Amino acid sequence: MTHVTWTGAAGLRFQTEKEVILIDPYYTRVDIFNTLLRSITPDPAAINAALPDPEKVAAIVVGHTHSDHALDVPWIAARNNCAVVGSRSLDILMSLNGLPQRTRVCAGGESVTLTDTASVTMIRSAHGLVAMGKVPFEGEIRPSMTLPMKASGYRVGTVFAPMLQLQGIRFLHVGSANFEEKALQGHACDVLFLCVPGWKRRQGYPQRLIAMTRPSTVVLFHYDNFSKPHLPGTKTRPMPLIDMPGFIRAIQEYAQNVSVRVPDVGEVMEF
Numbered sequence: 710m711t712h713v714t715w716t717g718a719a720g721l722r723f724q725t726e727k728e729v730i731l732i733d734p735y736y737t738r739v740d741i742f743n744t745l746l747r748s749i750t751p752d753p754a755a756i757n758a759a760l761p762d763p764e765k766v767a768a769i770v771v772g773h774t775h776s777d778h779a780l781d782v783p784w785i786a787a788r789n790n791c792a793v794v795g796s797r798s799l800d801i802l803m804s805l806n807g808l809p810q811r812t813r814v815c816a817g818g819e820s821v822t823l824t825d826t827a828s829v830t831m832i833r834s835a836h837g838l839v840a841m842g843k844v845p846f847e848g849e850i851r852p853s854m855t856l857p858m859k860a861s862g863y864r865v866g867t868v869f870a871p872m873l874q875l876q877g878i879r880f881l882h883v884g885s886a887n888f889e890e891k892a893l894q895g896h897a898c899d900v901l902f903l904c905v906p907g908w909k910r911r912q913g914y915p916q917r918l919i920a921m922t923r924p925s926t927v928v929l930f931h932y933d934n935f936s937k938p939h940l941p942g943t944k945t946r947p948m949p950l951i952d953m954p955g956f957i958r959a960i961q962e963y964a965q966n967v968s969v970r971v972p973d974v975g976e977v978m979e980f
């Protein structure tokens with residue numbers, strides 16, 4: 710049995726009896742003022758509260774390097790001394806944090822063994838067109854950059870939809886509302902995590918994605934307002950103007966046999 714927790718933004722925590730694997734962990738939840746105007750840094754208190762030591766984090770997988778996906782990763786990787794898998798930009802971000810050569814760098818299509826029972830395939834993907842029809846902060850994080858950076862320094866880098874295979878279950882993490890049809894071919898999954906914001910900007914999202922990956926369960930996530938704190942046990946505050954009901958309707962009308970789940974931040978799901 711795997712316990713999967715949506716930890717806010719595109720963050721997922723997969724927990725088995727033996728280990729914990731994280732995708733896009735982001736606990737700092739920088740407020741909108743600091744996101745727009747100031748340099749940003751991880752919040753150790755927020756991370757420690759959400760992910761207390763000693764937790765058996767075996768690996769961190771990163772879908773892309775925007776700050777709401779990657780800001781906390783070097784800090785957690787340093788504390789937990791765990792494997793990290795992601796893009797060239799992630800490797801540079803790790804190096805800027807004093808952690809060179811700690812990242813398994815992928816370009817798309819690689820399968821990486823994480824533990825005895827877990828592996829991940831880094832399927833090439835695309836970013837949602839969420840900034841007035843465009844991808845925010847395009848380009849790569851560069852070695853010449855210095856920390857701390859503004860959110861705008863956290864360039865997107867290569868975008869992946871990681872397919873985590875854990876104890877025989879295939880979890881596909883689509884952490885931004887877009888996909889690359891060619892790269893997805895032949896990748897069926899059991900559980901499909903779908904980012905909600907930006908869903909109307911990509912034709913065929915979610916229908917084509919579901920047709921290609923044939924999940925039995927779709928889980929909606931990354932719909933929380935991650936520039937506000939999340940208080941444990943409270944209802945998730947959604948981002949404005951994302952039309953959640955319309956998205957759920959679009960999935961249910963297209964795929965009647967698929968079970969759709971809408972967890973709250975912090976909710977634990979069993980698979």
Ligand SMILES: [Zn+2]
Binds near residue numbers: 773775836885
């Ligand atoms: Zn992003």
